[in-house]
Amino acid sequence: MKVLHLNAGNETGGGMKHILSLLNELDHDQVVLGVFEDGEMVQRAQELGIETVHFKQAFPFDLSVVFQINRYIQQEKIDIVHTHGPRANVLMRLLKPKLQIPWVLTLHSDPDDDFIGHGVKGELFTRLHKRAIRSADHCMAISERFRKRLLQMNVPNHKITTIYNGIDFSKTPEMNWERKNFGFTEEDFLIAMVARFEPVKQHELAIEAFAAFKQRNENAHLLLIGDGTLENQLRKLCEKLEVDKSVHFLGFRNDVGALLPMVNLTLLTSKSESFPLVLLESARANVPAVTTDVGGVDQLIPSKGYGWIVDQSKSESIANALNQAALLNGSELQVIGERFRDFASNRYSTQHFADQVENVYDFLYKLPSKIGYNI
Template sequence: MKKILFIATVESHILNFHIPFIQYFQNKGCEVHVATKLGNRRDELKKLGIVCYDIDFERSPYSFSNLKALNQLIKIMREDKYSLVHVHTPVGAFLGRLAAKITGTKPVIYTAHGFHFYKGASIKNWLIYYTMERLAAHWTDGLITMNDEDYNAAKRFKLRKSNAVFYVHGVGLDIDKYNISDKNERKQTRKAFGFGEKDIVILTVAELIPRKNYIQTIEAIKKLVNKDKNLYYLIVGTGELESKLKNYVLKNDLEKYIEFLGYRNNIPDLLNICDIFVLTSLHEGLPRCIMEAMAAGKPVVATDVRGNRDLVKDGTNGYLVPLDDVNATVDALQNLIESEDLRKKMGDEGRKIIQDYSIDKVLKEMDEIYRRLFI
């Protein structure tokens, strides 16, 4: 029986993005192993029949724990003799490819979910991550990207195989899961949250971390509520900035209009009750939350950065606004607030665009890549 190894720094990455691809190999009779830093969700992996290895990964490339992680990867590769290794996340991907190089394990496929070097990134990021990726490319048989900027950057790397840089439409989305069109259900759910039919509900689903740049949206909401008292902003997610952002909202007397919902697993329901989705990130790979909003038929306001611009076509299914430009964010949101017809038109366009990102289409794209490099 052929053995396949998936590597990612944290288990949530495997569970959130890679189960369909793991099952792809299981359906072909392969035994799938996962090497990651296991946490409180390890039982979810084991229930799927996946062999799990707990690796001492740290996200920081400077951590000495990653030397231990490298040795752990070398050990399991020598013991299990994998027919294919598929690596993800910067640190996990680098160490996985290095271990495969040391043990002579081939082929190795790397999916870049968003290079840490990008237009506008710090010099430090370019020095560390660009160097890592350029070096590890020599140990890579196939490199998969998800946005135009990364694809063009990857084509400059020298891989072990020629013409082995690929573009796929993300990790795939179960589009039907988000297509809730029952107006009565929307009305009842909004009522349960305390929203009336004339209220405008804006939503963000993202971690509360610096990269998501929530302040740009909050400042825009602050200006908008001075004009429209029937405007509400829901924030779904947890993270290191939670206390700081909540204090900022209180300090600016916005607690009536901005609500933090924490972690939620009913994202389709929340998308159903909202009118506009917003994401003002500093940078992205290919944001799943925007994909979900598009599948739900919601117009999107997003910053004009890598990843966002691959999904949002300015003036078609939403608006792209400059980074840190609060006034442009206000104007974009205002256009959508004032016109239900525009919201519907842009939402419908988003539904059309997102069809290319369905899990069925992405599985077909990945099948072609796997067949070329492995099967």
């Protein structure tokens, strides 16, 4: 069995980590990563020894790429196509009538939130994306909430499997950054937020909550790790709220795993998520998290003994959770972090994640005539 995974190839955050961690766990002889843009994702895949193929597009809506993909599938005798992301899903819908093999997709995000701020074009592509999702032979939902979202989109229940993300908890960074490397002291209270600077991540909520939190915690610092279209706007907000000296824009980094162990807390303020890998990375680092109530976070943080889940629409709720964490002494917060890691590592490993995906492949491969039956 050989599976072609299709993605735009411009992922740099959780989506990229999800795909690469899955492909790395699967038999490399049985998977190929196909992309439309040759960037960091391809480089990382090749470093892992994962076969890659670049289906070149002249522009993002260049439909001629469909013929390239079809030719490759026929020549390489691909058995299953697994798509990730809106562009791959829409293109696969166009290709599906020409194929006699199963198509499975993973829903990484809420389709209604993928193109926030993109105007009429965004609304059009959202509709096209939803139609594509309904056309797939099977859908993998990264959380129970996303399974319900698929049901709302009229995807039959028997065509959906909920599969939570996983990471390798045995993997540790070669080195960990120390606070002094960034000019911080042991007395500083450090909060890290790892997220693209895009509307769906709601950084403005994080900055507003931090500004309120900062009034009672003078030694607090917010580390923003990522990049994106809203960076200048967010910098101006920091200046307006007079926290620009305490909010640090660290840019996109490949060493998040080495950074997290030095912070006290991680923060996630997204409007929509599936099952955030950044929270699993926080758990691996023994660092508790404050997060909005999105995706499957309630499965990862079942109670306040493991972290804080807050109302996603109110900066006051986020600030209150930050204050609760800061009031704990270091050892109490560390206990929560260790409990967080123990809970996550026993349930959300890469091996468990990959095994569930392979179960779906096996069903689709062995019983192609029964695609659509409940697995």
